[in-house]
Amino acid sequence: MKRKSKVLIRLLTAVLCISLLPVTVMASPDDPAEDPEQDIGITDTENNFKAWPANEDPNVDTTLIPVPHGKTTVLEVAVEADDVSGISYQWYKYNVSIGERTTLDGETNSTLTTDTVEGRLDYGCEVTDDISGITQWLFFIVTRENHLMVNLQGEEGTYSILSFRPGNQITLTLDVSADDMDGIRYVWIKDNQTAVGDGTNVLVTDELYENTLYSCHVYDKFGNECTVDIYLTQDNLFHVWPADSEDKENITMPYMLEQAGDSKELRVSYEAEDDSQISFCWNLWDAAADDYITIDGADGSTYLAENVDSGRMYRCCVTDGISDETQYVYFNLSIENHFQAVWAGNDDTYIELYRPIGSTAYFEASVSADDMAGITYKWYINDELVKTATGSFLIIDSVEDEAEILCMIEDGYGTILYLTAFLGIGTENHLEVFSMEEEGNSVNITTDDDSATIYVRVSADDMSGISYDWYVWNEENSEYDLIEGENESSIT
Numbered sequence: 001m002k003r004k005s006k007v008l009i010r011l012l013t014a015v016l017c018i019s020l021l022p023v024t025v026m027a028s029p030d031d032p033a034e035d036p037e038q039d040i041g042i043t044d045t046e047n048n049f050k051a052w053p054a055n056e057d058p059n060v061d062t063t064l065i066p067v068p069h070g071k072t073t074v075l076e077v078a079v080e081a082d083d084v085s086g087i088s089y090q091w092y093k094y095n096v097s098i099g100e101r102t103t104l105d106g107e108t109n110s111t112l113t114t115d116t117v118e119g120r121l122d123y124g125c126e127v128t129d130d131i132s133g134i135t136q137w138l139f140f141i142v143t144r145e146n147h148l149m150v151n152l153q154g155e156e157g158t159y160s161i162l163s164f165r166p167g168n169q170i171t172l173t174l175d176v177s178a179d180d181m182d183g184i185r186y187v188w189i190k191d192n193q194t195a196v197g198d199g200t201n202v203l204v205t206d207e208l209y210e211n212t213l214y215s216c217h218v219y220d221k222f223g224n225e226c227t228v229d230i231y232l233t234q235d236n237l238f239h240v241w242p243a244d245s246e247d248k249e250n251i252t253m254p255y256m257l258e259q260a261g262d263s264k265e266l267r268v269s270y271e272a273e274d275d276s277q278i279s280f281c282w283n284l285w286d287a288a289a290d291d292y293i294t295i296d297g298a299d300g301s302t303y304l305a306e307n308v309d310s311g312r313m314y315r316c317c318v319t320d321g322i323s324d325e326t327q328y329v330y331f332n333l334s335i336e337n338h339f340q341a342v343w344a345g346n347d348d349t350y351i352e353l354y355r356p357i358g359s360t361a362y363f364e365a366s367v368s369a370d371d372m373a374g375i376t377y378k379w380y381i382n383d384e385l386v387k388t389a390t391g392s393f394l395i396i397d398s399v400e401d402e403a404e405i406l407c408m409i410e411d412g413y414g415t416i417l418y419l420t421a422f423l424g425i426g427t428e429n430h431l432e433v434f435s436m437e438e439e440g441n442s443v444n445i446t447t448d449d450d451s452a453t454i455y456v457r458v459s460a461d462d463m464s465g466i467s468y469d470w471y472v473w474n475e476e477n478s479e480y481d482l483i484e485g486e487n488e489s490s491i492t
Contacts, residue, residue: 047081049129051136054078061138066145066224067117075140077110077125086130094122117144120223144222148178151228158228163235163323164208172230174201174216183221190214208232211324236272236323240316242331243267252330259335260413263306266331268316270301277321285313308333311414335413339369342419349419354426361396365407365419374412381405399423431460455490 053063054076067073079087091107094100101124104112114121121142128135152160153173164170176184188197191213197203203214211233218226242253244267255264270278282298285291292315295303305314314331343351344364355361367375379389381403386394394405405421434457435443445452458466470491471480483491 047083047129047132047134049079049081049087049132049134049136051077051079051087051127051138053138053140061136062141063139064141064143066143067114068145069118070116072114072116073142075112075114075123075125075142077127077138079110079127081129081131083131088128088130090126090128092124092126094124096120096122114142117142119144119221141223143224146178146180146220146222146224148176148218148220148224148226150174150176150216150218150226152230158226159231160229161231161233163233165235166209167207169207170205170232172203172205172214172216174218174228176201176218176226178220178224180220180222185219187217187219188214189217205232208234210234233323233325236274236320236325238270238272238320238323238325238327240268240270240318240327240329242329243269251328252332254332254334256334256336257308260309261307262335263304264308264333265302265304266314266316267302268318268329270318272320272322274322275320279319279321281317281319283315283317285315305331305333308335310335310412311416334415337369337371337411337413337415339367339411339413339415339417341365341367341407341409341417343421349417350421352422352424354424354428355399356427357399357425359399361399361423362393363395363405363407363421364393365409367392367409369411371412376410378408378410379406380408396423399425401425429460429462431458431466433458451492453490453492458489 050058052058052060055078056063058078058080065073065075075091077089081087089108089110091104091112093102093104095102112123112125114123123140123142125138125140126135127138151157151174153175162170174186178184186197186199186201187195188203190196192215196214197216201216201218203216205212205214211231214230214232216228216230218228239248241248241250245253248269253266257264266282268280272278280299280301282295282303283292284295286293301316301318303314303316305312312333314333316329316331317326318329319326342348342365344366353361353363363379365377369375377389377391379386379394381396383404383406389395394407396403402425403423405423407419407421408416409419410416436455436457443454445454456468460466468487468489470483470486472483473479474481
């Protein structure tokens with residue numbers, strides 16, 4: 001058995017650790033079920049009335065609220081309307097076990113303080129807007145807080161994807177924790193239909209021959225619930241890669257076209273134990289949409305990118321119907337423009353610049369290309385775009401703090417280059433340090449004597465503030481220890 005993590009196979013509802021057991025009430029003429037004009041969630045166009053449990057998504061009508069044992073909590077309704085003057089409230093308490101609803105006399109505000117929480121409590125609020133004539137029903141399930149948490153052993157979260165070989169069985173074990181573990185119940189469901197298992201936290205599946213969903217609903221005695229979904233998919237030894245790549249583990253293939261207007265055939269290779277259900281879908285990156293868009297009619301293992309006049313990014317989505325798995329291959333197309341960028345006067349793509357507070361800092365990019373037309377610049381300071389800087393240089397009139405500088409440069413064919421810099425506070429002193437007579441900062445010394453004198457050579461524009469600390473390696477602690485009192489450029 002191995003875990004699949006390349007792609008989310010199927011959209012499933014991963015139920016969070018809440019209890020949403022059906023609320024059973026005694027029908028009455030003013031219940032939503034009895035009056036179609038009072039459907040939950042109706043929003044009237046005349047007054048734009050809407051009500052929902054406060055601190056929840058405005059589109060939900062039911063909320064679960066865990067509360068510590070022996071405490072109370074305040075339930076609250078949130079509303080919106082063009083005119084709120086006609087909104088009224090009536091709170092109810094439910095006894096779910098016998099299907100009984102009790103009107104809470106005098107509770108006609110938007111908030112309600114619950115009874116002391118010993119176990120599960122169910123409340124409802126009837127919210128009426130007299131202006132539009134609309135009524136909405138909201139439900140509040142109050143449970144005793146028990147910090148119930150469940151996950152598949154070895155996994156995180158409440159949704160897991162595992163793979164199997166045909167004919168194998170898999171043992172699914174849940175890790176469960178709660179303040180009070182007494183009375184924990186387990187209900188296993190196969191494919192949202194069939195109850196399976198023996199009511200414990202361990203389930204041994206049947207022999208597996210097709211993709212299967214197992215769910216386990218875990219309940220405590222206080223009405224809290226956690227649901228774990230485990231999707232088992234057949235391992236079909238499915239794998240895809242760019243056909244022109246020598247590395248089957250590579251999923252991205254760059255191509256440099258000689259000139260604008262050239263075409264390029266993009267090809268995908270794949271393998272699977274059973275390749276009878278392989279399908280393809282090609283996408284093109286759309287910068288304006290900030291997403292890939294589907295190319296109509298492109299459904300084979302190859303695609304001809306025609307008349308490429310700028311940089312393009314393509315993606316091929318390859319789906320195996322046997323394992324219900326999708327893998328992706330990416331193709332990046334660029335136009336050869338011999339496009340290069342470095343920092344002016346430095347010939348590097350990264351620099352450090354130090355300036356005193358209040359002084360001016362100047363950064364300039366040096367760019368070369370066969371075709372310089374259409375080159376654009378974007379400058380960022382600490383990831384914030386500098387909208388006024390659109391040329392090859394950036395001027396900071398008054399340095400206030402250290403900063404990370406980024407220059408993003410794009411040529412007319414869509415190729416993007418980056419220059420980065422660190423702006424520090426201080427005065428550039430051109431400090432350089434060397435080990436003895438060596439050109440680097442490391443030296444090995446062999447001596448027959450019991451001692452040796454070692455030293456460093458230092459150069460700087462201003463030597464007045466130079467200080468020295470010497471350290472010796474401590475093999476036992478695997479770290480350097482400071483040698484007290486040794487503060488000169490040499491040590492014996």
